[in-house]
Amino acid sequence: MKTISPRPATPQFDSHAMIELHGIVKRFSNAAGVFTVLKGVDLTINRGEFVSIVGKSGSGKSTLLNMVTGIDHPTEGQVVVNGSDIYTGITESQRSNWRGKNLGIVFQFFQLLPMLTLLENVMLPMDYVNLYDFDERPKRAMELLTLVGLEKFANKLPMLVSTGQQQLAAIARAMACDPPLLVADEPTGNLDTRSADTIIQLFEGFVAQGKTVVMVTHDPSLTSRTHRNIIISDGEIINEAVSKCLPQLRHRHMLQFTKIAEDRIYQPGETIIARDQPVDYFFMIRKGGVEVILLDKENQEYIVSSLGKGEFFGDVELLNGGKAIANVRASGNAPVEVVAIPRADFMNVINQSPITAEAIGKIVQKRLDDHRIADHRSVRAN
Ligand code: ADP
Ligand code: MG
Numbered sequence: 001m002k003t004i005s006p007r008p009a010t011p012q013f014d015s016h017a018m019i020e021l022h023g024i025v026k027r028f029s030n031a032a033g034v035f036t037v038l039k040g041v042d043l044t045i046n047r048g049e050f051v052s053i054v055g056k057s058g059s060g061k062s063t064l065l066n067m068v069t070g071i072d073h074p075t076e077g078q079v080v081v082n083g084s085d086i087y088t089g090i091t092e093s094q095r096s097n098w099r100g101k102n103l104g105i106v107f108q109f110f111q112l113l114p115m116l117t118l119l120e121n122v123m124l125p126m127d128y129v130n131l132y133d134f135d136e137r138p139k140r141a142m143e144l145l146t147l148v149g150l151e152k153f154a155n156k157l158p159m160l161v162s163t164g165q166q167q168l169a170a171i172a173r174a175m176a177c178d179p180p181l182l183v184a185d186e187p188t189g190n191l192d193t194r195s196a197d198t199i200i201q202l203f204e205g206f207v208a209q210g211k212t213v214v215m216v217t218h219d220p221s222l223t224s225r226t227h228r229n230i231i232i233s234d235g236e237i238i239n240e241a242v243s244k245c246l247p248q249l250r251h252r253h254m255l256q257f258t259k260i261a262e263d264r265i266y267q268p269g270e271t272i273i274a275r276d277q278p279v280d281y282f283f284m285i286r287k288g289g290v291e292v293i294l295l296d297k298e299n300q301e302y303i304v305s306s307l308g309k310g311e312f313f314g315d316v317e318l319l320n321g322g323k324a325i326a327n328v329r330a331s332g333n334a335p336v337e338v339v340a341i342p343r344a345d346f347m348n349v350i351n352q353s354p355i356t357a358e359a360i361g362k363i364v365q366k367r368l369d370d371h372r373i374a375d376h377r378s379v380r381a382n
Pocket of ligand 2: 061062063185
């Protein structure tokens with residue numbers, strides 16, 4: 001077997017990145033016509049990140065993973081994994097060899113070979129890419145089965161162990177060649193919660209060793225255990241500031257905000273909203289922090305609250321008549337990155353989304369109360 005590796009990507013690529021997707025479009029053609037599943041996806045996942053990907057059934061999650069693993073190929077765009085452009089200038093068999101050495105793949109339905117024991121299943125990838133000495137392979141496979149708690153079942157056929165144990169064996173197999181990247185497509189989708197928990201703990205262990213883990217999941221309770229959650233809606237990636245700030249929004253509304261969101265950067269100390277001035281945007285913080293500032297009776301400034309990544313502002317003004325009740329200013333030593341949504345678009349989505357309206361309404365009420373308390377305090381201080 002040839003062992004030519006994919007061509008290294010040109011140096012413009014980010015060395016911190018494990019996965020870079022640039023303008024990925026995927027179309028399928030069938031009798032009914034052409035169907036675009038991925039509509040220009042840009043995404044970077046860094047080394048050592050534990051990332052979950054969620055989205056409705058049919059939104060393109062598996063198709064997206066298949067672009068990263070090289071199982072399928074994009075119609076347009078570029079995929080760089082572990083520093084290599086995996087589609088330019090290499091053959092299918094070279095890609096397959098590269099895949100065996102660089103990534104582990106876990107599927108929802110395990111896909112163990114039924115005629116082989118668990119130990120033989122785990123040895124298979126080492127045989128395939130001819131990694132590790134022939135005599136060393138059984139020992140290494142046994143260590144991996146021990147890691148996932150299956151040492152006693154090493155010589156059993158897959159059908160003789162539970163589904164949870166089959167998935168654990170599939171994870172041991174995925175790690176056989178010690179890849180830096182593990183990609184899992186709904187690995188817990190077919191398992192009870194206890195088995196699911198064991199699997200997430202294993203993934204956390206890999207991440208603690210510096211590996212990168214990307215997991216598609218249906219289970220919202222698992223997304224809280226990853227560093228970062230990516231939502232895909234109808235073949236497009238949701239702006240992560242939008243999904244973090246407004247998790248109650250429906251995915252289609254998140255996507256609507258993603259498309260109209262304006263990125264803005266403010267320098268430390270810069271005013272974003274000025275008191276008594278009209279506010280025309282809803283702001284979500286992507287990076288850095290802001291301070292909400294009021295003036296006391298003697299025109300001394302004081303900070304009512306500090307907001308950071310995943311929080312928003314402008315809501316009080318947009319929902320209560322339009323004029324700013326406080327100054328909002330970029331804080332800290334680094335620039336603040338925000339995503340801004342024009343007032344009309346914001347109001348439109350709020351009107352269509354009662355859950356979001358209620359959630360934001362509660363925050364608005366609390367902020368108004370805080371301001372009142374703060375005003376009261378400043379009066380008493382005088
Ligand atoms: P998800 O994993 O989010 O449920 P998929 O990525 O499997 O979604 O599929 C996204 C869409 O692409 C679906 O509508 C599916 O029918 C379509 N699709 C996936 N693979 C193919 C294919 N090989 N040929 C035609 N359509 C496909
Ligand atoms: Mg899928």
